[in-house]
Amino acid sequence: MSFIRAPPEWGIEPVPEELRKLRHFDIAVLWSSLGVGLLVMQAGALLVQWLNLSVIEAIIISIVGSIIGSLILAVAGIIGGKYGVPTMVSLRPIMGLKGSYLLTFLNVIQLVGWTTFEFIVMGDAATAITGEFLGSYTKYFWITIVAIWCYLMATLGPLAVVREWLEKFAIWIVYLSSIWITLNITSVISFSPQQFSGSISALLLGLDLVVAMPISWMPLIADYNRFNRSSREGVIGTFIGYTIANTWFYSMGACLAYVYPGESIVYSIALIYLGVLAILGILVDETDNAFADIYSSAVSLQNIFQKTRQWKLALFVTVISLILAYTIPIAEYESFLLLIGASFIPIFGIMMGDALIIRKLNYDVTEFYGKAPSIKWSAVFSWIIGFTVYYLLSYVFVDLSIGASIPTLIISLLIYVLIEKARR
Numbered sequence: 454m455s456f457i458r459a460p461p462e463w464g465i466e467p468v469p470e471e472l473r474k475l476r477h478f479d480i481a482v483l484w485s486s487l488g489v490g491l492l493v494m495q496a497g498a499l500l501v502q503w504l505n506l507s508v509i510e511a512i513i514i515s516i517v518g519s520i521i522g523s524l525i526l527a528v529a530g531i532i533g534g535k536y537g538v539p540t541m542v543s544l545r546p547i548m549g550l551k552g553s554y555l556l557t558f559l560n561v562i563q564l565v566g567w568t569t570f571e572f573i574v575m576g577d578a579a580t581a582i583t584g585e586f587l588g589s590y591t592k593y594f595w596i597t598i599v600a601i602w603c604y605l606m607a608t609l610g611p612l613a614v615v616r617e618w619l620e621k622f623a624i625w626i627v628y629l630s631s632i633w634i635t636l637n638i639t640s641v642i643s644f645s646p647q648q649f650s651g652s653i654s655a656l657l658l659g660l661d662l663v664v665a666m667p668i669s670w671m672p673l674i675a676d677y678n679r680f681n682r683s684s685r686e687g688v689i690g691t692f693i694g695y696t697i698a699n700t701w702f703y704s705m706g707a708c709l710a711y712v713y714p715g716e717s718i719v720y721s722i723a724l725i726y727l728g729v730l731a732i733l734g735i736l737v738d739e740t741d742n743a744f745a746d747i748y749s750s751a752v753s754l755q756n757i758f759q760k761t762r763q764w765k766l767a768l769f770v771t772v773i774s775l776i777l778a779y780t781i782p783i784a785e786y787e788s789f790l791l792l793i794g795a796s797f798i799p800i801f802g803i804m805m806g807d808a809l810i811i812r813k814l815n816y817d818v819t820e821f822y823g824k825a826p827s828i829k830w831s832a833v834f835s836w837i838i839g840f841t842v843y844y845l846l847s848y849v850f851v852d853l854s855i856g857a858s859i860p861t862l863i864i865s866l867l868i869y870v871l872i873e874k875a876r877r
Contacts, residue, residue: 463610464752464755464759464763465538465539465541465542465752465755465756465759466538467536467537467538467679467818467821468537468538468679468680469537472612472680473537473679473680473681473682474612474680474682475611475612475615475677475678475680475681475682475686475687475690476681476682476686476690477686477689477690477693478690479615479616479620479681479690480677480678480681480686480687480689480690480691480694481689481690481691481693481694482615482619482620482624482694483611483615483619483677483690483694484526484670484690484691484694484695484698485624485694485695485697485698486619486623486624486627486694486698486738486741487670487695487698487741487742487745488666488667488694488695488697488698488699488702489627489631489698489701489702489735489738490702490735490738490739490742491574491578491718491719491735491736491739492570492571492574492742493666493698493699493702493703493706494702494703494705494706494709494718495706495717495718496662496663496666496703496706497511497515497702497703497704497705497706497707497709497710498706498707498709498710498718499662499706499710500514500515500659500662500663500703500706500707500710501707501710501711501714502710502714504652504655504658504659504662505652505655506655506656506659506707508642508707508708508711510656510659511659511703511704511707511708512704512707514656514659514660514663514703515663515699515700515703515704515707516700516704517660517663518659518660518661518662518663518664518699518703519663519667519695519696519699519700519703520696521660521664521859522663522664522665522666522667522668522695522699523667523691523692523695523696523699524692525664525667525668525671525801525862526667526668526670526671526674526691526692526695527674527687527688527689527691527692527695528688528805528809529671529674529675529801529804529805530674530675530678530684530687530688530691531684531687531688531808531809531814532675532804532808532814532816533674533675533676533678533679534675534678534679534681534683534684534687534688535684535814536679536816536818536821537679538675538679538821539675539676539679539749539752539753539755539756540560540671540672540673540674540675540676540749540753541553541556541557541560541672541752541753541756542756542821542822543675543804543821544556544800544804545820545821545822545825546807546816546820546821546825546826547803547804547807547808547829547832548800548803548828548829548832548833548836549825549826549827549828549829549832549833550825550826550827550828551827551828552828552829552832552833553756553825554756554757556672556797556800557753557754557756557757559793559796559797560672560749560750560753560797561750561753561754561770562793563672563793564672564673564746564747564749564750564753564770565746565750565770565773565774565777566777566793567742567746568603568743568746568747568750568770568771568774569774569777569778569781571599571603571739571742571743571746572596572599572600572603572743572774572775572778573596573778574739575595575596575599575736575739575740575743576592576593576595576596576599576778577592577719578719578732578735578736578739579595579598579599579736580592580595581719581720581723581729581732582729582732582733582736583595593779596775596778596779597775599740599743600743600771600774600775600778602740603740603743603744603747603771604747604767604768604771606618606740606741606744606747606748607744607747607748607751607764607767607771608763608764608767610748611676611677611680611748612680614741614744618741619738619741622737623737623738623740623741624738626734626737626738627734627735627737627738629734630730630731630732630733630734630735631701631702631705631731631734631735633725633727633730633731633734634705634709634722634725634728634731635701635705637725637726637728638705638708638709638712638725639708641712642708642711642712654855657855657856658856660856661855661856661857661858661859663699663703664856664858664859665858666699666703667695667699668798668801668858668862670695671797671798671800671801672749672753672797673745673746673749674691676745676748676749676752676753677745678691706718709721709722719732722735746770747767747770747771747774748767750766750767750770751763751764751766751767751770754766754770792844795840795843795844795847795857795858795861796836796840798839798843798857798858798861798862798865799835799836799838799839799840799842799843799861799862799864799865800836800839800865801862802835802839802861802862802863802864802865802866802869803832803835803836803839803865803866803869805862805866806865806866806867806869806870806873807832807869807873810866810870811870811873811874831869831872831873831876832869834868834872835865835868835869835872836865838864838865838868839861839862839864839865839868840861842857842860842861842864842865843857843858843861846860846861
């Protein structure tokens with residue numbers, strides 16, 4: 454990586470015009486890359502394994518859910534893309550300064566957790582490729598190598614990672630690997646429409662499962678789209694890139710679960726001819742997910758610790774995640790991470806209501822800094838209601854089987870807009 458010259462480290466202040474260089478294509482490559490991965494395919498497998506959808510139903514749900522979720526994700530980055538500020542700072546006029554600090558805390562917890570999860574998944578995949586040449590320590594060796602690489606990427610920043618790593622190398626490797634997997638599984642699978650589940654509840658839950666993946670990236674969106682040339686280019690690039698990737702990988706996961714029932718995604722791919730090479734190709738690109746988690750953790754922490762250098766915060770996050778990857782069975786922690794992630798769904802419903810309906814994208818830059826309110830109680834109340842709705846739909850009234858993400862987003866948005874209009 455010595456041939457790559459890192460761009461200036463940019464904290465929470467607005468990105469100047471000369472650094473806002475990412476075009477439609479750059480943003481599409483970035484979010485397409487972040488939309489692919491072994492974890493996405495594993496989620497796609499659940500459409501068949503858990504919900505018992507047919508392959509055709511799973512593919513249709515993957516397309517529809519990806520379009521909805523990617524559109525929400527793209528819109529969530531509008532404020533940051535227009536004003537050149539990261540996500541946590543873009544929430545200051547809406548949630549208040551102290552409110553953004555609380556969200557920063559929650560975001561860093563979930564990002565450390567997902568970084569840990571990515572380290573473990575990539576360590577397992579690398580071990581499956583190389584074999585246990587160091588015995589039981591092989592996995593830990595690869596986890597360490599992966600962590601070092603992802604930290605170096607985080608110190609380079611989005612501009613270098615997109616233009617020097619993804620566009621020149623990683624994204625094409627993962628596309629070739631994905632094409633190979635797709636050709637192999639479609640050659641042995643039947644797409645005749647004979648086995649429809651006929652379950653509306655299963656289809657709705659599947660839709661929620663697909664939508665949840667792009668929505669999970671909302672707390673990170675503006676950390677990268679603030680480097681776009683215009684918010685319009687950011688929205689279009691994000692929507693196209695993530696829709697394609699999410700649809701493709703959810704569909705592949707569903708097909709692999711159908712062809713190789715009962716097997717993990719990594720092992721299913723390994724059963725394909727030259728499947729180990731395909732795993733390696735996906736693994737090359739998987740590192741960008743951990744890079745994004747580490748980089749955004751550092752940027753989020755700068756929302757509170759503004760004078761601390763980004764590389765130091767990124768190193769702190771990497772070391773903590775590495776220690777957790779060595780010691781904690783992260784699978785038992787996954788439901789907690791998902792619940793924290795869900796806390797951001799009502800936040801971005803509120804953000805969309807404020808940005809698109811109440812303020813109509815008319816903010817003063819000082820509102821992101823010195824003139825930001827201490828705390829905005831209308832937003833806090835709407836958030837509490839939204840999170841309660843999500844919890845009830847996910848854990849209490851599960852028999853309703855309508856999903857939780859979209860209803861929560863809509864209810865939070867409506868409550869906030871109604872309160873703000875009543876106040877005015």
